[in-house]
Amino acid sequence: MWENELFFEAVPLLLEAFIKVTLVVTVLGTLIAxxxxxxxxxAVRELPPLLAAPLRFLVDFIRMTPLPVHLLxxxxxxxSLSAMTVGxxxxxxxxxxxxxESYRAGIESIRSGQWEAATALSLPASRTWRAVILPQAIRNTLPSLGNWAIAMFKDTPFLIFISVPEMVTRAREFGGQHFTYVEAMTVAGVLFxxxxxxxxxxxxxxxxxxxx
Amino acid sequence: MPTDQNPDPATTSHPHNGGVPRIQFEDVVKKFGSTTVLEGLNFSVDRGERVTLIGPSGSGKTTILRLLMTLEELTDGYVWVDGDPLTHDRRDGKRVELKPKQVSAVRKRIGMVFQQFNLFPNMTVLQNIIEAPVHVLGQSTEQARTKALELLDRVGLGDRGDAHPMQLSGGQQQRVAIARALAMDPEILLLDEVTSALDPELVGEVLGVLQDLAATTDITMLIVTHEMQFAQDVSDRVMMFDSGHIIEEGLPAKIFSDPDNERTRQFLQAVR
Structure with a gap:
């Protein structure tokens, strides 16, 4: 049975969790990412192969294993770290x-002629990256970064595994207290x-x- | 060898290397995987000399320019610029690879114009030209800008400094690329099929700029082109390549009108 009262009661509560936790995690997490x-x-492109290979392995390893496992x-x-910090x-x-991976694709989409022109002008590697390659590569990468940020936002409920009081955790608690989950979860979904x-x-x- | 043997000493920055060739290839070997493109190539180019490389595609002409610009790695042998080693030096009879910094010091004397222009699309025309003078030569932005505007005037684009490359025609982009290379004050200019990507009606404006450059400076030029008339007009010497070897070389008038080598004759007939 749907109860309007519970729905409206859940709104301010979940909105607070949304702003204080979900949004903070998403914004700071996106900055880090x-x-x-x-x-x-x-680094994978510029490091000598002996260092690039283990780094590539580490990055692949993290990407291919589930987020909840990392959290736990x-x-x-x-x-010693707070659950929020870990999250x-x-x-x-x-x-x-x-x-x-998105950056890599963006960088690889730059035609080799751009690198060659930079070499022909003797631009140092740092300047080639900063002035020539990245401004073009990031332009190609930006939409994909945006999609990952949205995906991250939708993954914040995984923080329930380490008991961070983000929105879905709070919705679950609220549902438990009132013996019905539909209203609170609907609020959470709408806010997302x-x-x-x-x-x-x-x-x-x-x-x-x-x-x- | 028909060249101007006495370049003005005031305009050459390495007067101490008086008798040394501007460019020297010594036993140069270049392999791509199991394919050998150059097999022990030897030749030299004098100061101020304009040399055109001709030959069928795959004969190694472009590879020679790319080796000079350090866009390809030498498999074996040496390249000397004004007597200085470009990427590998000989010490006690051994071949030693140079450090990137040493390579860069010599490479700065060389400029290149590419078939595909390769302007930086994220920068304006002016930014393209001043990028390296400011960040490689350490010129002030103002200084580099003044020079860039002069160069743009010279290539007939004095009013397009604020345009983006994509707003320009192919011919205009290539003229900007020439100005960009010249902004580094190169002693050697490599021209790699610079008109091949252009619509036919735009070829003339680019060749005009290069002809003017050849007439008014003493920059050493290595040219790979299919524009035989242009080659004949600006070259002091023509080298005909086949399978990585120079099979004939000489004055353009001679090579283009009465080549000794049958292979050269066939090639010239085919491209005309």
């Missing part, structure tokens, strides 16, 4: 490995949609604006 992902992508392992291995770090690092849909639209607009 965007920066680290770029670091992985450049890191949470119990470093019990932000783990989700950020996890998604950095996806973003690294209200946040991710405009973001997706915005990303699409940005993508169009950035096209040459």
């Amino acid at each position: 965007v920066v680290l992902g770029l670091v992985w992508a450049i 392992v890191i949470y119990y291995a470093f019990n 932000i770090l783990v989700i950020g690092v996890h998604y950095s490995t996806y973003m690294a 949609l209200l946040a991710s849909y405009p973001t997706a639209v915005l990303m699409r607009k940005l993508e169009k604006k950035l096209a040459y």
